[in-house]
Amino acid sequence: MSTDPVSRLTEVTKVYGSGEQAVPALRGVSLRVAAGELVAVMGPSGSGKSTLLNLAGGLERATSGTVELAGVPLAGLSARSLASLRRTHAGYVFQDLNLIPSLTAIENVMLPRELDGVRTRQARAEAGTVLGEVGLADAGDRFPEELSGGQRQRVAIARALVGGRSLLLADEPTGALDTPTGDAVLQLLRERCEAGAAVLLVTHESRYAAWADRVVYLRDGQVTDTAEPLVSSR
Amino acid sequence: MSIRHGLLALLSQGARYGYQLRAEFEASTGATWPLNIGQVYTTLSRMERDGLVAPGEQDEQGRVVYAITERGRSELERWFSTPIAQSDRxxxxxxxxxxxxxxxxxxxxxxxxxxxxxxxxxxxxxxxxxxxxxxxxxxxxxxxxxxxxxxxxxxxxxxxxxxxxxxxxxx
Structure with missing residues (x-):
């Protein structure tokens, strides 16, 4: 398995606003997530967790420091190249899943690939494969409202991974779920890791963070401590 | 909780040898509560004294099978129906x-x-x-x-x- 990090942040800072209104969100954070690795970020609200995720996925740019995605430094990229790199390498799962209610499960999963310019037939085939990988092979033709909360979360994860995206960024993906369903989501993320994805998970719940290989604590925009198991799970 | 209630719960499913009780106790608690065989036999003899279990005949290997008594069943029932008090921890x-x-x-x-x-x-x-x-x-x-x-x-x-x-x- 490759040990090159899929995502690497080095001494990253992020400041919102400027002058007297400047609000530092991250102050010198370094982090790497390799293929096959699940890293959880914990911290109180306002600690910079979601900012960290947005920087890693190239949705926001760092004020200083370097952010790399799949080995490519993001700072020098044009908006267009950044968008392209992001689309092919990073997928998002949010707490409010943002599934489109008028599209079926498979159409939701196909959508990012069609936006990539992939033909419908191939997009449908890819979406079918990844739905199968998350255990929803038979649910492709159902609409989001016909699925359970846990199934909808699976669709969102499938959509984030379709087309061989290697980095999955998950922001409180268990937010509204009961604990057995939340555990099932983490089980699924863990399986996707073992199949080679890199997962960066933001959560405020330690029960879910415990599925990670590494747990990073953020406080006031800085890493305060890191917990790793004494023996690697791999 | 006491080991005795765990053993009663296992015996309520049928008579068992001491070594079986030990293995099943550990299996059902996810091996988070290891028992040694001495603890099992000490507990069984106290339970026998209190009328909660009854030993059978020794087999040719010297092993004794234990069965739950009526009194054991009502003790088990009482245990399941009584919540644990915080102060007991x-x-x-x-x-x-x-x-x-x-x-x-x-x-x-x-x-x-x-x-x-x-x-x-x-x-x-x-x-x-x-x-x-x-x-x-x-x-x-x-x-x-x-x-x-x-x-x-x-x-x-x-x-x-x-x-x-x-x-x-x-x-």
Missing amino acids: PRDELVIKLAMAVTAPGVDVRGVVQAQRSATMRALQTLTRAKRGADLPQRLVYDSMIFQAEAEQRWLDHCEAVLGASPQESQ
Whole structure:
């Protein structure tokens, strides 16, 4: 398995606003997530967790420091190249899943690939494969409202991974779920890791963070401590 | 809880040898509560004294099979129907340690909190890994330990926030 990090942040800072209104969100954070690795970020609200995720996925740019995605430094990229790199390498799962209610499960999963310019037939085939990988092979033709909360979360994860995206960024993906369903989501993320994805998970719940290989604590925009198991799970 | 109630619960499913009781007890508690065979036989002989179990004849290998009595069944029923009191649980060393750390001069309380949180997270990671692939009774045992560790983490986060807001912290 490759040990090159899929995502690497080095001494990253992020400041919102400027002058007297400047609000530092991250102050010198370094982090790497390799293929096959699940890293959880914990911290109180306002600690910079979601900012960290947005920087890693190239949705926001760092004020200083370097952010790399799949080995490519993001700072020098044009908006267009950044968008392209992001689309092919990073997928998002949010707490409010943002599934489109008028599209079926498979159409939701196909959508990012069609936006990539992939033909419908191939997009449908890819979406079918990844739905199968998350255990929803038979649910492709159902609409989001016909699925359970846990199934909808699976669709969102499938959509984030379709087309061989290697980095999955998950922001409180268990937010509204009961604990057995939340555990099932983490089980699924863990399986996707073992199949080679890199997962960066933001959560405020330690029960879910415990599925990670590494747990990073953020406080006031800085890493305060890191917990790793004494023996690697791999 | 006492070992005796665990043994009664196993015996309510049918008579068993001591070594079987030990293996099944450990299996159903996810091996989180190891027993030695001596504990099992000591407990069984006290239960026999109290009329909760009855030994059968020795077999040719000198082994004795134990069966639950009527009295044992009603004791088991009473146990299942009685909630556990909070005060029956042992005092928590961590709570005492943190209270003392806040009181004693020159202690880096935030350091104590962070070290504990990392250690508890490692324990949570170990439990979560063990839970994967566990069967149902084991899974529920691990879940219980996970919820307890999670409660401890929440309390540590809470302590950190309260300490951060407290003027004593900057002294």
